Amino acid sequence: MRNYAIVLAAGKGTRMKTELPKCAFPILKKPMIEYIHENIEKSTIDETVVVVGYQKEIIQDILKDRVKYSIQHDQLGTGHAVKATKEHLLDKEGTTIVLLGDMPLVNHKVIDKVMTYHRDSDNDLTVVTTDYDNPKGYGRIIRDDNNIIQAIVEHNDCTKEQKRIKEVNTGIYIVDNKLLFEAVEKIQVNERKGEYYLTDIVSIMQPDYRVGAFKLWDSDRVMGVNTLYSVSIAERYLRDEINKEHMLNGVNFINPETITVGHNVKFDSNVTIYPNTTITGNSEIMSGSQIGPNTELHNATIHHNVMVKHSYIYDSEVLSDTTVGPFAHIRNGAKIGPSNRIGNFVEIKNSTTGEDTKASHLAYIGDAETGSGVNFGCGSITVNYDGVTKHKTKIGDDVFIGCNTNLVAPLEVGDRVFIAAGSTVTKNVPTGALAIARNRQINKEDYSKNYIRPKKDNSVDK
Ligand code: UD1
Numbered sequence: 004m005r006n007y008a009i010v011l012a013a014g015k016g017t018r019m020k021t022e023l024p025k026c027a028f029p030i031l032k033k034p035m036i037e038y039i040h041e042n043i044e045k046s047t048i049d050e051t052v053v054v055v056g057y058q059k060e061i062i063q064d065i066l067k068d069r070v071k072y073s074i075q076h077d078q079l080g081t082g083h084a085v086k087a088t089k090e091h092l093l094d095k096e097g098t099t100i101v102l103l104g105d106m107p108l109v110n111h112k113v114i115d116k117v118m119t120y121h122r123d124s125d126n127d128l129t130v131v132t133t134d135y136d137n138p139k140g141y142g143r144i145i146r147d148d149n150n151i152i153q154a155i156v157e158h159n160d161c162t163k164e165q166k167r168i169k170e171v172n173t174g175i176y177i178v179d180n181k182l183l184f185e186a187v188e189k190i191q192v193n194e195r196k197g198e199y200y201l202t203d204i205v206s207i208m209q210p211d212y213r214v215g216a217f218k219l220w221d222s223d224r225v226m227g228v229n230t231l232y233s234v235s236i237a238e239r240y241l242r243d244e245i246n247k248e249h250m251l252n253g254v255n256f257i258n259p260e261t262i263t264v265g266h267n268v269k270f271d272s273n274v275t276i277y278p279n280t281t282i283t284g285n286s287e288i289m290s291g292s293q294i295g296p297n298t299e300l301h302n303a304t305i306h307h308n309v310m311v312k313h314s315y316i317y318d319s320e321v322l323s324d325t326t327v328g329p330f331a332h333i334r335n336g337a338k339i340g341p342s343n344r345i346g347n348f349v350e351i352k353n354s355t356t357g358e359d360t361k362a363s364h365l366a367y368i369g370d371a372e373t374g375s376g377v378n379f380g381c382g383s384i385t386v387n388y389d390g391v392t393k394h395k396t397k398i399g400d401d402v403f404i405g406c407n408t409n410l411v412a413p414l415e416v417g418d419r420v421f422i423a424a425g426s427t428v429t430k431n432v433p434t435g436a437l438a439i440a441r442n443r444q445i446n447k448e449d450y451s452k453n454y455i456r457p458k459k460d461n462s463v464d465k
């Protein structure tokens with residue numbers, strides 16, 4: 004028997020008060036929908052259909068062809084959204100788990116646990132529930148005197164007594180696939196909201212089928228993200244969970260509550276992360292490295308024994324034994340060689356550097372390929388942009404670039420070159436040469452005497 008997943012992600016997320024469709028909203032810089040999809044992939048689910056609608060291209064661009072899509076043209080409720088998946092799932096034998104796209108904390112362990120419970124209990128429909136001290140906004144679980152689930156009532160439709168119920172609907176349902184489509188056909192529109200509620204399948208199936216509930220104790224894990232405030236709660240939860248796992252694996256977090264690490268970041272042990280540091284995307288940090296404080300890394304690969312302080316590294320790689328910062332900015336596919344020194348106010352973009360290269364202060368290196376043993380003096384820059392196109396600078400090995408040098412690209416500089424401070428280099432420099440590209444200094448002797456007032460003589464003759 005096959006296992007299917009339906010993920011509902013067609014809604015706008017009105018309560019977020021943002022333009023982005025809610026399920027594309029980032030949690031630790033990763034769209035919410037990616038979490039649920041990655042966890043489905045790790046679970047026992049064989050096939051996934053995602054329901055999209057509002058700004059569907061954004062969600063589809065995130066998940067690409069990793070899932071099937073059904074389009075819900077008008078967002079007429081969660082029951083209506085499930086109906087849209089008929090084209091893929093109607094008449095299929097198997098079990099379907101329905102998940103909401105706004106529950107990024109649900110992991111594959113939860114998915115497998117509730118699927119197993121459903122199978123072992125022989126239910127036709129299992130609703131996953133949890134208890135909240137403050138259940139406001141969630142659908143309440145109505146049970147009869149024998150404690151059997153009878154219905155789900157949305158918060159705004161609850162009576163005063165029902166509002167006191169702490170057990171809520173998480174929005175996860177596991178159900179026989181064929182019975183799911185029979186039941187959704189029977190959902191009546193909710194007059195107050197004008198929507199077809201998926202929650203109604205409980206009362207629809209109850210009289211004829213085995214309907215049960217599975218209560219999860221870790222209620223934070225199944226929270227629905229409906230507002231920007233709940234984004235912050237979900238991020239805090241994930242941050243604690245991720246940081247704890249790394250710390251137990253031997254990564255030293257100093258002040259972990261100020262450190263944010265994304266879901267896909269990898270660390271070796273013997274790495275230290277200092278406060279106020281954010282590491283996200285597909286970043287990897289190898290042993291012996293020290294990152295932070297006040298550092299932001301995204302899609303960064305940091306090799307062994309690297310030190311990065313107060314800096315920003317995006318989509319780039321730093322090889323072993325290099326130091327970066329304070330206040331360096333490395334981006335757009337830069338690859339910094341081993342044993343480099345990238346110092347304060349240095350920006351490196353889409354460039355490679357060889358071994359032992361130094362740019363210790365105030366430099367811009369863009370679209371350049373640099374050999375080993377190169378020294379960029381303070382204030383030296385590659386002038387890569389002519390206002391229309393970007394051009395490349397190629398620099399050989401053991402080159403000494405004097406302070407305040409402009410290397411106007413396209414440009415090639417050979418090995419063992421010296422460039423005099425203050426030069427604006429516009430022509431290639433051959434191996435072994437000294438390039439001086441600046442005006443000769445003229446000293447005008449005694450020039451000042453006409454301008455400087457004679458010193459006042461304060462001595463008093465007695
Ligand atoms: C829903 C449940 C509620 C439950 C809560 C758990 C219903 C009616 N209510 O409420 O019982 O306690 O989740 O978090 O199901 N969506 C669509 N198409 C639509 C409407 C929604 O695809 O027409 C998607 C949304 O994009 C979202 C998900 O379904 O990812 C849930 O919608 P949302 O509006 O967040 O439902 P809640 O009010 O949170």
Ligand code: MG
Nearest residue numbers: 105227228229
């Ligand atoms: Mg919700």
